[in-house]
Amino acid sequence: MNKKITAIIPVSEYTNAKTRLSPFLTTDERKQLLQYMLKDVVKVLKTEIDEIILISKCDEVLNDAKKLNITPLKEKGNSLNSALIYAIDHVHKTQPENTILILPSDIPLINENHINDIKNLSLTEDVIIAPSSGGGTNLLLFSNNLIQPSFGRYSFFEHKKQAKNQKIVPYIYDSFLLSLDMNIPTDLGELLLHGKDTYTYNYLEKLGVTVESIHGKTRLNVKKEKK
Amino acid sequence: MNKKITAIIPVSEYTNAKTRLSPFLTTDERKQLLQYMLKDVVKVLKTEIDEIILISKCDEVLNDAKKLNITPLKEKGNSLNSALIYAIDHVHKTQPENTILILPSDIPLINENHINDIKNLSLTEDVIIAPSSGGGTNLLLFSNNLIQPSFGRYSFFEHKKQAKNQKIVPYIYDSFLLSLDMNIPTDLGELLLHGKDTYTYNYLEKLGVTVESIHGKTRLNVKKEKK
Numbered sequence: 175m176n177k178k179i180t181a182i183i184p185v186s187e188y189t190n191a192k193t194r195l196s197p198f199l200t201t202d203e204r205k206q207l208l209q210y211m212l213k214d215v216v217k218v219l220k221t222e223i224d225e226i227i228l229i230s231k232c233d234e235v236l237n238d239a240k241k242l243n244i245t246p247l248k249e250k251g252n253s254l255n256s257a258l259i260y261a262i263d264h265v266h267k268t269q270p271e272n273t274i275l276i277l278p279s280d281i282p283l284i285n286e287n288h289i290n291d292i293k294n295l296s297l298t299e300d301v302i303i304a305p306s307s308g309g310g311t312n313l314l315l316f317s318n319n320l321i322q323p324s325f326g327r328y329s330f331f332e333h334k335k336q337a338k339n340q341k342i343v344p345y346i347y348d349s350f351l352l353s354l355d356m357n358i359p360t361d362l363g364e365l366l367l368h369g370k371d372t373y374t375y376n377y378l379e380k381l382g383v384t385v386e387s388i389h390g391k392t393r394l395n396v397k398k399e400k401k
Numbered sequence: 402m403n404k405k406i407t408a409i410i411p412v413s414e415y416t417n418a419k420t421r422l423s424p425f426l427t428t429d430e431r432k433q434l435l436q437y438m439l440k441d442v443v444k445v446l447k448t449e450i451d452e453i454i455l456i457s458k459c460d461e462v463l464n465d466a467k468k469l470n471i472t473p474l475k476e477k478g479n480s481l482n483s484a485l486i487y488a489i490d491h492v493h494k495t496q497p498e499n500t501i502l503i504l505p506s507d508i509p510l511i512n513e514n515h516i517n518d519i520k521n522l523s524l525t526e527d528v529i530i531a532p533s534s535g536g537g538t539n540l541l542l543f544s545n546n547l548i549q550p551s552f553g554r555y556s557f558f559e560h561k562k563q564a565k566n567q568k569i570v571p572y573i574y575d576s577f578l579l580s581l582d583m584n585i586p587t588d589l590g591e592l593l594l595h596g597k598d599t600y601t602y603n604y605l606e607k608l609g610v611t612v613e614s615i616h617g618k619t620r621l622n623v624k625k626e627k628k
Contacts, residue, residue, distance in 0.1 A: 194616070194617070194618070287575075304577075305577055305595070307577075307591070307620055308590075308591075308614055308620025308621050309594050309614050309620075309621070327614040328594075328614055330594075331594070348514075348576045348577050348578050349575045349576065349577055350531075350532055350534075350575050350576055350577045350579070350580040351575050352575075352577070353577040353580070357620070358618060358619065358620070363535075364534070364535075367536050367555075367557075367558070368532070387535055387536050387554040387555055389421070390421070391421070391585060392585065393534055393535025393536075393584070393585070394535050394536070
């Protein structure tokens, strides 16, 4: 049986996003960074996933979804999780059998192998969870409403616990590249090392952002050179 | 054909190791941390790998290898890479056909699935490389001396380049858990989140090391509480 997967990408408002990358990047640069990351994620998703929905409160983000030929859905709810539940209900109204795949827009190192794996795994697995750095979830797939989205602190463990409560052993999709969401400067460093074929890389390179391996409090020193 | 794999684990001297975890951990605590991490790595390797060699300059480390029932080999050479080349030659003198698997001792989140995967992949792949955070290599497998170990800065890319120069497409083993070597406090945080079944976790817990998810310059705040 070929299960149909609907991907849902929640995107925050462009203003005040990725504040941990400021003052490293300006407000406008952070907005453009978000746009390029979304472009990378959508490009990879499109290789295997037919229906891709973007949810956001922000009209500018929803408009970008249209430009990328994915479905914009105005966010309803007071939190990320209630917005996701609304979006899932929206999908299931017309396609009650669809498997849901939730992933953020800030994981530009996602590649076609990941999506191919996930699609194949979805034939036999009811719940798939990929960890992010710091205890979060960077990819969540589930069928039959088995999981209620619980994004936020320690969400990887929340999602695992929910599966367990349903007597399901979740498939842990253990990927370094998927674990890297772009929140702090060293994340951009990993992107510069591993993401040479992404739109995000080209944008950071254009901005003069460079990375150097160091032996210090962090592993990578990420700088923005004045151009 | 069942290829035989010899694992080589290089371990630095206990003194002056893991200096980036000081003053977070004392010299003696860092030594014990290394011992518990080695114990975790060896335990997992033993599920699939028959021959495990530990190389070190340090007699105390070599003595610990004996206690763990793995083969100690006194390090020769002026650098990690020359020591590894010496160890590989040593293996190939008596077992010229053996595939070589090099991995560090500070990746306690390695699990049986990884080793099972690597063993299966080794049947069809000549070169397997797993990235570490920051551009390094946390697992390197190769047959027929195809790779000359080039650990150090950007070693993931050095090893990839060497494979390419030999017209080989290396298999990139993309694992979050394997990418986590324990060098800076946030690494210990990931271990506390994901490594509950390890000796290393129990030791850190005994020391009073705790982790908390934060929204700051890092994702995790790792503290050591006075006991």
